[in-house]
Amino acid sequence: xxxxxxxxxxxxxxxxxxxxxxxxxxxxxxxxxxxxxxxxxxxxxxxxxxxxxxxxxxxxxxxxxxxxxxxxxxxxxxxxxxxxxxxxxxxxxxxxxxxxxxxxxxxxxxxxxxxxxxxxxxxxxxxxxxxxxxxxxxxxxxxxxxxxxxxxxxxxxxxxxxxxxxxxxxxxxxxxxxxxxxxxxxxxxxxxxxxxxxxxxxxxxxxxxxxxxxxxxxxxxxxxxxxxxxxxxxxxxxxxxxxxxxxxxxxxxxxxxxxxxxxxxxxxxxxxxxxx
Amino acid sequence: xxxxxxxxxxxxxxxxxxxxxxxxxxxxxxxxxxxxxxxxxxxxxxxxxxxxxxxxxxxxxxxxxxxxxxxxxxxxxxxxxxxxxxxxxxxxxxxxxxxxxxxxxxxxxxxxxxxxxxxxxxxxxxxxxxxxxxxxxxxxxxxxxxxxxxxxxxxxxxxxxxxxxxxxxxxxxxxxxxxxxxxxxxxxxxxxxxxxxxxxxxxxxxxxxxxxxxxxxxxxxxxxxxxxxxxxxxxxxxxxxxxxxxxxxxxxxxxxxxxxxxxxxxxxxxxxxxxxxxxxxxxxxxxxxxxxxxxxxxxxxxxxxxxxx
Numbered sequence: 001x002x003x004x005x006x007x008x009x010x011x012x013x014x015x016x017x018x019x020x021x022x023x024x025x026x027x028x029x030x031x032x033x034x035x036x037x038x039x040x041x042x043x044x045x046x047x048x049x050x051x052x053x054x055x056x057x058x059x060x061x062x063x064x065x066x067x068x069x070x071x072x073x074x075x076x077x078x079x080x081x082x083x084x085x086x087x088x089x090x091x092x093x094x095x096x097x098x099x100x101x102x103x104x105x106x107x108x109x110x111x112x113x114x115x116x117x118x119x120x121x122x123x124x125x126x127x128x129x130x131x132x133x134x135x136x137x138x139x140x141x142x143x144x145x146x147x148x149x150x151x152x153x154x155x156x157x158x159x160x161x162x163x164x165x166x167x168x169x170x171x172x173x174x175x176x177x178x179x180x181x182x183x184x185x186x187x188x189x190x191x192x193x194x195x196x197x198x199x200x201x202x203x204x205x206x207x208x209x210x211x212x213x214x215x216x217x218x219x220x221x222x223x224x225x226x227x228x229x230x231x232x233x234x235x236x237x238x239x240x241x242x243x244x245x246x247x248x249x250x251x252x253x254x255x256x257x258x259x260x261x262x263x264x265x266x267x268x269x270x271x272x273x274x275x276x
Numbered sequence: 277x278x279x280x281x282x283x284x285x286x287x288x289x290x291x292x293x294x295x296x297x298x299x300x301x302x303x304x305x306x307x308x309x310x311x312x313x314x315x316x317x318x319x320x321x322x323x324x325x326x327x328x329x330x331x332x333x334x335x336x337x338x339x340x341x342x343x344x345x346x347x348x349x350x351x352x353x354x355x356x357x358x359x360x361x362x363x364x365x366x367x368x369x370x371x372x373x374x375x376x377x378x379x380x381x382x383x384x385x386x387x388x389x390x391x392x393x394x395x396x397x398x399x400x401x402x403x404x405x406x407x408x409x410x411x412x413x414x415x416x417x418x419x420x421x422x423x424x425x426x427x428x429x430x431x432x433x434x435x436x437x438x439x440x441x442x443x444x445x446x447x448x449x450x451x452x453x454x455x456x457x458x459x460x461x462x463x464x465x466x467x468x469x470x471x472x473x474x475x476x477x478x479x480x481x482x483x484x485x486x487x488x489x490x491x492x493x494x495x496x497x498x499x500x501x502x503x504x505x506x507x508x509x510x511x512x513x514x515x516x517x518x519x520x521x522x523x524x525x526x527x528x529x530x531x532x533x534x535x536x537x538x539x540x541x542x543x544x545x546x547x548x549x550x551x552x553x554x555x556x557x558x559x560x561x562x563x564x565x566x567x568x569x570x571x572x573x574x575x576x577x578x579x580x581x582x583x584x585x
Contacts, residue, residue, distance in 0.1 A: 021349050024382030031379025035372075042367075110363035114424070117327045117357055118380035119349035276289065276330050 021119065028120040029128050036132025039102060040139065047098065047136055048143065051090050055144040058086050059151045062208060074210050074241045079152040083145075084235040085207030088169065090144045092202055092227065093194070095137035095170040099129050099177035100190050107181065107274060116275070122268040126178065126261070133174025134167065141166060154238065161246065162237030168253045169230045175260035182264070182273040206231045211243045226252055277341060279305045279354075279432045279463035280326065285335035287321050287487075295321040297487040298335070303465060303480070305340070305431075308458045310474035310495070311467045313484035314576060319467045320360055322484070323436050327357045340431060353381060356430030358421045358438045360467075366410035370401055370420055373409060374427045381428035388427065395423035398453065400446075415442040422450070432463045439473060451477060471572060475499070485576050498571060506537050506564035507544075512557040521550045535564060 040047045063079035070078040106112035115125055148154055156162050176193075184190045205227030211219050222228055233249035236242035242249070268274065280303040287296040295318045303309045313319050324330030326337055328348065337344040342351035364373060371392050378388035396402045399419040404412060409420060422438055435454070439447045447470075454477060458464050468474055474481065474495075481498050483491040491498060510533050518526040518534060524547060525537040536547060551558060 024349070024353070027382045027384060028380050031376055031385075034379075034385075035376055039367075106365070109366055110359075110361060111365040113329055113359065113363050114365075114377050115380055116329055117352060117355065118377075118428075119352040119382070120380050121349070271331050275328075276324070 021121075024119055025121055025124045028115075028118065029124050029131075032115070032125065032128025033131045033135075036098075036102060036128065037135050040098065040132065040136045047094070048140060051094055051140045052143045052147060055086050055090055056147050058082070059147060063151050074212075074239075074243075076239055076241065077152065080154065080239065081210075081235075082208055083148040083152055083154055084238040085205075085231050087141050087144050087148065088166070088231045088234045089202050089207050090140045091137040091166055091170050092173045092198065092230070094140045095133040095173040096177040096180075096194060096198060098136040099133040099174045100181045100184070100194075102132060103129055103178055103181035104184050104187075104190050107184075112274060122265055126175075126264050126268065129178055130171055130174040133177060134170040137170035137173070138166065141170075156238050157240035158237045160237075162234065165230065165233045165237055165250075165253065168257060169234070172230075172253060172256045172260060175257070175264055178264050179260060179267070182267050184273075201225050201227045204228075206235075206243060226256060229253065277305050278302045278338070279307065279340055280465065281336070281338040282322070282326075283336040283338075285322065285325060285337065286333045287318075287325060287330065288333045295487055296325075296333075296335075299484070299487070299489055301482055301489060301492065303463060305463055306458070306461055307480055308454075308464045308478045309466070310478035310481045311465055311484060312471070312474060312481060312572060313467075317484045318487040319484055320436060321487075323357070323359075323434055323465075323467070326434065327355060328352060353428075354431045355434060356425035356428065356432070357434045358418075358425045358436060360436040360440070362414075362417050362421065364409040364417060364420060364424075367408060369406050369408055370396060370412075370423075371405045373420065374424055377424045378427045383428055391427050391429070392423075395426050398426075399423045400449070415446050418442055419446070419450070422453075426457070430462065432465070433457060435464065435466045435468075437468055438466070439468065439470065447473075483572060483575055485579055490575055490579055501571065504537050504539050506535055508562050508564050509534050509536060509551075509558050510560045512559050513555070515556070519551070519554050519556060521547065524550075 059079065059082075062082060067078035067082070072078065073081040103112070106115075145154065180190060180193045204222065205225050206222070211222045211228065214222060229244050229249040229252045232242040232244040233246060233253065236244075236246055236249075280301070282299050282301040285296050285299040286294070288294045299318070299322060311319050311322070321330055325332045326339070326344075328344070337351070339351040340354050342354070344351045368376070371389070374392035374395060375385060375388040378391055379385065383391065392405075393402065396405050399422055401416060401419055401423065404416060409417065412420065418438060418441065422435070425433060425435075438454075439450055442450065451473065454464060454466070458477075464477075466474065466478060478495055481491065481493065481495050482489050508529065514531045515528055515534060516531065518528050520526075521536065523539075523542065527535045529535050538544065538547065548558065
């Protein structure tokens with residue numbers, strides 16, 4: 001422990017001010033992103049494999065076994081019809097689940113304080129966690145797409161729409177997961193939303209059926225479900241068919257993103273759920 | 277320049293508890309300052325506010341001239357903190373814990389890896405660099421938290437009971453490290469329950485009780501305020517009753533030990549002369565309790581009895 005091993009003040013130690021706040025946040029964002037993606041890959045048995053297995057089962061049961069008896073829906077084979085919905089369902093569940101569990105465990109173990117005491121802005125912290133959620137969502141989506149290709153002849157009619165919708169939806173549900181984690185005080189709190197809100201909305205959001213099958217009253221009820229717009233916009237991108245006009249779907253997804261992003265920033269800035 | 281200035285700092289929690297009642301404190305750059313107080317006195321709340329983990333109710337915090345309200349990021353860049361509770365990512369290894377922390381302060385991964393090696397070696401943790409933090413012992417976790425606080429090389433280091441649960445050997449080496457860091461120009465604020473630690477390390481001291489600073493002075497001045505000190509003397513000869521030593525209060529502890537209270541300014545030469553005159557030879561001598569501990573207890577008791585200093 002010689003004195004030379006400890007740098008004098010003002011030498012390399014003043015890294016943050018010397019670099020400027022923008023660069024500090026750029027490097028900080030890279031660090032959070034690196035950490036979050038490493039986490040997803042490190043626990044792949046929890047993060048990647050289960051959704052791939054679940055979606056394979058959906059394709060086997062609803063696609064091959066039951067779907068062959070249903071025939072066509074919206075002019076395409078039923079297995080092809082459900083493929084975009086199942087991919088979107090995987091994105092929603094995994095983006096949400098990744099951020100809610102990562103942020104909440106950081107809060108519970110208190111190592112979130114590592115970021116909170118640092119000069120990183122709350123914008124950087126939010127974006128860092130969202131990138132982690134999007135990365136897992138897209139990784140699982142890629143796997144589910146590969147699985148789907150074993151069961152149906154998938155094609156992408158409008159790549160730009162497909163990619164922009166899937167990325168936006170992954171961002172929206174990463175932010176939703178972050179908000180859930182901000183308010184959560186125990187493990188029950190992080191399972192209530194996925195179980196009682198997310199799952200019903202997803203299953204009723206047009207993953208397995210076209211809303212044209214519903215009576216006019218239930219069609220109107222279904223239109224209040226934001227996930228319906230996301231699934232249909234994605235289906236439009238892949239198959240070129242949708243129950244919902246694309247413009248309305250994009251507007252709703254963008255509005256949800258802006259609202260949730262603003263809310264997450266405001267809450268973290270105030271210290272809700274993370275500072276006393 | 278002052279490393280830290282607190283002006284009228286108050287904190288009232290949601291349940292109505294006033295943890296801080298208007299604290300004023302200035303810690304000069306380069307200082308090694310002890311912040312002492314009983315449990316619940318407000319030390320950790322004060323540190324929480326300085327490190328942005330607790331929202332203040334009112335008052336001002338300035339770190340190296342950067343106001344925490346208006347120049348929050350610049351102020352936070354200057355601070356490294358070792359919290360009282362272990363708050364490591366239990367699923368991360370030691371190297372990554374440090375590299376990530378450095379990244380949050382804008383240190384590139386290439387530089388951060390070098391720094392991680394430097395501080396892991398300094399804290400005797402290099403052999404454990406690939407270990408997951410949850411597998412470390414309590415003392416190792418504390419050392420890792422110190423390394424983590426140093427990795428961005430802060431100008432102000434805040435240590436909230438850093439040696440709690442650490443064995444004596446490691447504690448001594450950590451003291452040496454803290455002295456070196458301070459000698460290199462880093463201002464250190466230390467809270468500890470080991471008053472001996474504060475007396476050994478710190479130049480200045482602030483004692484906080486019930487959210488108010490009740491003493492803030494140099495360590496030497498504070499020690500000087502003690503009116504009397506008790507010494508335990510081990511004797512070569514057996515004693516059955518307290519020897520008569522004019523001007524000193526003497527008590528027999530056992531047949532080989534006596535306890536002598538010495539008033540401030542009395543000196544010890546006359547005591548030894550009186551003992552020699554009675555053919556009592558002293559083989560060793562020690563203070564009965566830590567001096568700072570005595571003062572600390574007296575200040576807190578005086579305050580509770582309504583007799584402020």
